[in-house]
Amino acid sequence: MALPVYADPLERLWYYTYHVICVAIFVFLISPILIIMPLSFNAEPYFTFTQKMVTFDPEGYSLRWYDLLLTHGMVTPDAPRDASWWEDVWANAAWVKAAKNSVIIGFWSTIVATVLGTLAALGLSRAEMPYRRLIMAILISPMIVPIIIIATGLFFFYSNPCAMFGFECGRLTSTYTGVVLAHATLGIPFVIITVTATLIGFDQSLSRAAASLGASPSRTFFKIVLPLILPGVISGALFAFVTSFDEVVAVLFIAGPDQQTIPRQMWNGIREAISPAILSVATILVLISIALLATVELLRRRSERIRGVTPQ
C-alpha cells in the first residue's frame, strides 16, 4: 500500500503512524515467543535478563536448564555420562518420559482422527450428501464446545463407559486408549476443515475418468484422489497432532500418572514451582512449531500448485 501522490500532509502523517502501529502489533504478537529463547540459557534461576546477559558475558549463559530436563527424575544424575547414564535418562527422566507419552498419544490420536476425518470429508464434499450442514456442525463442535465441558463429560463417561447400557465394563480413565480417543475427538475438526478445503478445488471429472477407464472405487481413491489431496490430508494430520501435543485439560481429567505428557508436566511446573527449566522446554516446543508451520506452508503451496489453483 504505497502512499498516493495526491496525499496531503495529514495523510502522510497518518500513513507513517499507521505503519508504526502495525509494527507495534507485530511486536506484541511475536515478542513473547522470542523472549523466552535467550532467557532459557540463563545461568541464574531468574526469569529476567541478568546484568551479565545484557552485556553478552558468556558467563551469564549456560545450558544448565536443558541439562536439568535430562537429569530431573533420574536415578543417578551425577554418574559419569556414559551409555548407562543415557539409558537412565531414557528410562527415568521425567521430561523424557513425558515426551515419549506425548509422541505416542499424539501419533495414535492423529491416525484415528486423520483416517476417519478424511473419509468423512470425502463424503461431506459430495453434492448429494444428506443433512450436510447439520452433520458438519456436529463434527466441528469439539472445537467450539468449551474444553472443560468435554473433559468433565469424558471423566464421567470413562469411569464406566458402559453405564448407559446398565453394566460395568472396566474403565478408560488412566489408560492410553482413553487419552488417545479423547485427543482424536479434539483433532477431528481440524482434519475436516483442512481436507474439505482441499476438496473444494478438486476436479471430480478426474475420478470419473478413472472410473470410466475401469478402475475400482478403491483404486480410484488410492491412485487418483489421495495423491491429489495428500497435502491437505497431511496438513490436517499435523493440526491434529499439534492439538494433541498441546492438550492439557482432558489429560488432567482423565489421564493417570502413567500418561504424564509434556503439557501436563508444564502445567504442574507453572502452577507449582516455576523454574527456568520450563523455558527450555518452551524453547524446544517453539522450534518444533516453527518446523511444523514451515511444513504446512510448503504443503499448502504444493497443494495449490498441483490443483492448479493460483494463489491469491
Added chain:
Amino acid sequence: MTDASSQLTTADGRPLKAALAAAQSRARRRAFLLVAPLLLFVVVTFILPIGQMLQRSVYHDGFSNSAPALGEWFANNPDGSELDESAYAALATDLAQMKKDKTAGEAGTRINYTIPGTRSLFTSSARGADKLEPPYKEALLALDAKWGEPLVWQAMRQASSPWTSDFYLIATDRQRTADGGVEQVPENERIYLWLFGKTFVLSAVITFLCLILAFPIAHLLATLPMAKSNLLMILVLLPFWTSLLVRTTSWIVLLQGQGVVNNILVSLGVIGDDGRITMIYNQTGTIIVMTHILLPFMVLPLYSVMRTIKPSYARAARSLGATSWTTFRRIYLPQTLPGIGAGALLVFILAVGYYITPALVGGADGQLISNLIQFHMSKSNWSLAAALSAMLLAGVLVLYWLYDRLVGIDKLKLG
C-alpha cells in the same frame, strides 16, 4: 409435460424418473456411509458423554435412594401438610436405615446443596437413630432443633425425587422458600449469574481488543504484495502454532513483578523499584494473555475478506471528492463487515469457554465460568458443575448456531 416424461425410459425399459431416483438415493447412501464411521465415533466419544454429564444437572439420587419412607410420606401428603408424628416416624425409619447402610453422608450432602450446613444434621442424627423412641417428633427435635425447620423439610421434599431443578436454581442464584416458592438469594450470596455476566463482559472486552489490534495488521497484510505479506503472515501464524502453555509461560515471564517488562520500566526510570506494576495473576493478566492467544483467530478471517476487496472502490470514492476518512468509513469498513463478524463471533465463542489461561494467570479476580465449573468438579459437587456446564453450553451453542447462520461453518479457515 408429465405425459412426455413418463414415457422416457432407460435402455432396460425402466422409467427414467425411477432410475434417476434410485441412482440418487444410492449416491446419497454412499456419501452418508463415508461420513457414518466418524459420526458414530463423535457421537460415542463426544455427544453421549456430554449428554450423560448434563443429566447429572437434573438427576441426583443421593437422598431419594436412602429415604424411601420419607419419599412415601411426601407422596401422600401434599405441600403445606402439617409435619405430624407420621412424618417424623418416617424420618426416624430412614435415619435408622441410613445408619445401617452408612448412607447418611450421601443423603446429607444432597440436602446440603440447597441448605448449606445440613450435612452434619444427617450424620449426627443418624448416629443415634436406632435408639430413638416414640413419640419421634419430640425425640428428633430434642436431638436437633433444626428438624423442626420448614426449610429443611421443603429441601427434603424436593430431594425425595431424584429428578430435580434444584441445581439450576442454585446456578441462577435462587432458592426455595418454606412454602415451595422460589426467590433470589440475598444479594451478598449471588455469585453465579454475576460470574456469567463477568465472563461475557471480559470476553466482549477481549473480542474488542482483538478487533482493534487485528484490523490494522490484517489490512496491511491484505494490501501488501503477496511475497511480503506471506513473510509477515508468519508472524501471525507462528503464535497460532505455538503451544498455549508456552505462550502463557512467556507472558508470565514478561509481566510478573520481577519480570522483563517491569525490569525495563524500572531501569528506564519510568517507575520506582517499589512501584512495580502488577500485570499478571489478576484480571489484567487474563485480558492481555487471552487477547494475544486469540488474536490470530481474528486476523485470519479479516485478512481473507480484505484480500477480496478491490482498491478501485476506494479510488473511485476519492476521485469523487471523499476525504480519506469518509472513504474508509463509508466504502472500506462496510466491505470488511463479513470478516469482522466472522472473527468477532469466533473469538467470542472461544473466549467464553476459556479455561487454561485464566487458571494460570487469572489470580483471584481473573477467573471465568469454566474455572468455577472445574472448582465444583474438584469438590465432587458434580450436579452443580453439570448445571453450570449446561448453561455455559447453551450460550455457546446459540453463538455457534449464529456463526453457522451468518458465516457458515465451512468458511472456517486455519491459516
